[in-house]
Amino acid sequence: xxxxxxxxxxSSGTPARGSRSRIQQRxxxxxxxxxxxxxSTHGFRGATLDQIAAQAxxxxxxxxxxxxxxxxxHRDLLTQLLDTWLDPLRMLDPEGDPQAEIMAYMRRKxxxxxxxxxxxRLFANEILQGAPRIESFICNDLRHLVDEKAQLITEWxxxxxxxxxxxxxxxxxxxxxxxxxxxxxxxxxxxxxxxxDPLDGAEPFLAQLYTRLLSP
Amino acid sequence: xxxxxxxxxxSSGTPARGSRSRIQQRxxxxxxxxxxxxxSTHGFRGATLDQIAAQAxxxxxxxxxxxxxxxxxHRDLLTQLLDTWLDPLRMLDPEGDPQAEIMAYMRRKxxxxxxxxxxxRLFANEILQGAPRIESFICNDLRHLVDEKAQLITEWxxxxxxxxxxxxxxxxxxxxxxxxxxxxxxxxxxxxxxxxDPLDGAEPFLAQLYTRLLSP
DNA sequence: ATGGATCTTGACTGGATGGTCAAACTTGAT
DNA sequence: ATCAAGTTTGACCATCCAGTCAAGATCCAT
Numbered sequence: 001x002x003x004x005x006x007x008x009x010x011s012s013g014t015p016a017r018g019s020r021s022r023i024q025q026r027x028x029x030x031x032x033x034x035x036x037x038x039x040s041t042h043g044f045r046g047a048t049l050d051q052i053a054a055q056a057x058x059x060x061x062x063x064x065x066x067x068x069x070x071x072x073x074h075r076d077l078l079t080q081l082l083d084t085w086l087d088p089l090r091m092l093d094p095e096g097d098p099q100a101e102i103m104a105y106m107r108r109k110x111x112x113x114x115x116x117x118x119x120x121r122l123f124a125n126e127i128l129q130g131a132p133r134i135e136s137f138i139c140n141d142l143r144h145l146v147d148e149k150a151q152l153i154t155e156w157x158x159x160x161x162x163x164x165x166x167x168x169x170x171x172x173x174x175x176x177x178x179x180x181x182x183x184x185x186x187x188x189x190x191x192x193x194x195x196x197d198p199l200d201g202a203e204p205f206l207a208q209l210y211t212r213l214l215s216p
Numbered sequence: 217x218x219x220x221x222x223x224x225x226x227s228s229g230t231p232a233r234g235s236r237s238r239i240q241q242r243x244x245x246x247x248x249x250x251x252x253x254x255x256s257t258h259g260f261r262g263a264t265l266d267q268i269a270a271q272a273x274x275x276x277x278x279x280x281x282x283x284x285x286x287x288x289x290h291r292d293l294l295t296q297l298l299d300t301w302l303d304p305l306r307m308l309d310p311e312g313d314p315q316a317e318i319m320a321y322m323r324r325k326x327x328x329x330x331x332x333x334x335x336x337r338l339f340a341n342e343i344l345q346g347a348p349r350i351e352s353f354i355c356n357d358l359r360h361l362v363d364e365k366a367q368l369i370t371e372w373x374x375x376x377x378x379x380x381x382x383x384x385x386x387x388x389x390x391x392x393x394x395x396x397x398x399x400x401x402x403x404x405x406x407x408x409x410x411x412x413d414p415l416d417g418a419e420p421f422l423a424q425l426y427t428r429l430l431s432p
Numbered sequence: 433a434t435g436g437a438t439c440t441t442g443a444c445t446g447g448a449t450g451g452t453c454a455a456a457c458t459t460g461a462t
Numbered sequence: 463a464t465c466a467a468g469t470t471t472g473a474c475c476a477t478c479c480a481g482t483c484a485a486g487a488t489c490c491a492t
Contacts, residue, residue, distance in 0.1 A: 023459090023469075041345055046261035049450065059471055064451065121344055128337055128344070129257055130402045138406040146407050163428075168408060169421035176396035177389055184391070186346045190354045191362050192384060205385035212379075212428045239439070239489085265480060275441050280481065439488065449478080458469070 028066050030056050032080070035073045040121040043129070044074055075133070078126065081119050082137050088112065089171070092149050098156040099214050102170070106206055109178035114199050120182035146171060162214040170213075177206060244282050246272050248296070251289045256337040259345070260290055291349070294342065297335050298353050304328065305387070308365050314372040315430050318386070322422055325394035330415050336398035362387060378430040386429075393422055 034056035038047040049070055053060040067073045088108035092101050113120055126134055146168070153167035181188065181199050188198040250272035254263040265286055269276045283289045304324035308317055329336055342350055362384070369383035397404065397415050404414040 021459095021468075027469090043259045043262055043341075043345075046259055046345070048448085050448090060450085061452080061472085062470055065469070070450065124340070124344060124399070125259075127400050127403045128340060129259075129262070131406065135406065138403055142403075143407045165424065166417050166421050169417055172396065172400075172404065173393055173421070173425065175400070176392045180388060180392035180396075183340070184343050184388075187343045187354055187358075188388065190347065190351065191359045201382050201385055205382050205389070208381065209389065209425070209429050212431075213425050237438075237489095243439090264478085266478095276480085277442085277482080278440055281439070281441095286480065434490105434492085436491095437489085440486080441483105442485095443483090445480105445482075447478105447480090450476090452475075453471105453473090455472095456470080459467085461466095462464085 031058065031063055031066055031073065032077060036077055036118050036122065039074060039077065040118040040125065043125045077122060078134060081122060082134065086141060086145055089145055089149055092152065094152050098161045102214060103207065103210055106174050106178065106210055107203065109174055110203060110206065113178045113182040117182035117185060120179050124179065124183045160216055163216050165213065247274065247279055247282055247289065248293060252293055252334050252338065255290060255293060256334040256341065259341045293338060294350060297338060298350065302357060302361055305361055305365055308368065310368050314377045318430060319423065319426055322390050322394065322426055325390055326419060326422065329394045329398040333398035333401060336395050340395065340399045376432055379432050381429065
């Protein structure tokens with residue numbers, strides 16, 4: 001007897017994109033989008049499959065037809081997120097103008113806070129809990145990239161091309177300042193009033209801040 | 217028949233401190249401390265009474281002898297937290313030297329991140345979820361205080377005593393930069409290695425940053 | 433030492449929630 | 463049109479978890 005055809009577990013390896021029907025592609029995406037909404041505001045344990053199903057407009061058993069478990073949905077979201085999380089920092093170009101490069105990095109992160117606030121909150125939730133699911137990513141990929149770029153920044157400071165700053169704290173400051181606008185958007189909205197976009201005025205302020213910090 | 221004597225609900229009004237026995241004082245504090253540990257890392261829904269009981273070294277029914285419900289413990293923690301959350305900003309002195317006042321505010325917030333990281337994470341969890349339980353606090357107390365201090369900063373900039381900056385974003389930047397060291401401590405530890413204190417070097421960096429930002 | 437008040441807990445309940453399953457429905461290749 | 467494969471769901475189960483309860487242990491004023 002052939003086991004009931006589940007639409008591919010694919011927990012590892014290549015997605016085998018072509019092997020999925022249009023319906024699968026569409027519904028998996030709908031589910032991931034709904035799950036991102038729910039996980040990012042309620043955290044993993046705070047989210048329920050019923051909430052996600054309601055948000056997706058599907059039945060709960062139907063979610064579990066497309067994903068093996070609640071955990072699998074969450075893992076998929078995190079994997080997808082981490083896949084692009086490093087890109088802005090990776091683009092920091094050793095050949096470019098130091099100050100312009102760092103400003104551009106800050107702007108890319110700020111764009112991510114504006115365009116992907118739910119992803120930022122998903123990440124924040126994960127770190128707040130001690131990063132149990134993404135520890136190896138942070139200790140390996142992220143750490144090595146940060147070490148590499150910190151080295152680059154140190155060279156820039158030693159060459160006198162930017163003011164002497166601690167490169168690690170510089171990077172952390174960019175993370176803190178940009179992600180704050182996504183992670184703490186609720187607070188900012190309540191303080192500035194709902195009519196403002198939380199990010200109004202953020203770019204000029206951060207440009208001013210880093211210009212003054214980095215000018216030799 | 218007298219109803220079983222629960223140790224005072226006290227959900228509102230004065231604690232009636234003296235009315236509690238030594239055992240009550242002690243155990244309530246043990247429970248709140250354990251709950252802070254658990255809620256701050258797992259969030260409200262992610263925490264279980266069993267975890268809190270284990271952390272406190274008490275039985276679950278015993279927790280519920282001292283507090284009416286899981287929610288009541290959480291509410292107590294938040295209330296206690298909010299009670300002092302505004303103090304550092306409140307201390308911003310209109311009569312003091314503007315730059316020194318803002319630097320001192322940053323340092324007070326950084327001290328709180330160092331001394332009360334669990335409280336910071338409890339707060340962060342709450343905001344990430346949209347701040348449902350503390351909306352009125354943020355919309356009223358916090359908002360009014362921020363408006364007042366933003367006004368003060370504006371006066372300082374108009375008097376040319378500090379560089380012209382957006383006062384709201386200045387305040388948000390202090391929150392972001394200082395709380396980041398508590399909320400994202402797990403990430404910082406993984407990147408810098410466990411031997412470093414996450415806050416090593418933070419104070420000089422932030423001093424440098426705000427000195428350069430604010431100097432007229 | 434004694435007794436009533438305070439504290440503690442094992443055993444339990446009811447509801448929520450992740451996950452299963454078999455039957456029903458839809459799709460599209462022939 | 464037909465049917466096998468793919469998709470959907472109502473009903474169900476097992477476990478987890480907040481909260482209850484009544485009986486037992488401890489404390490402390492007298």
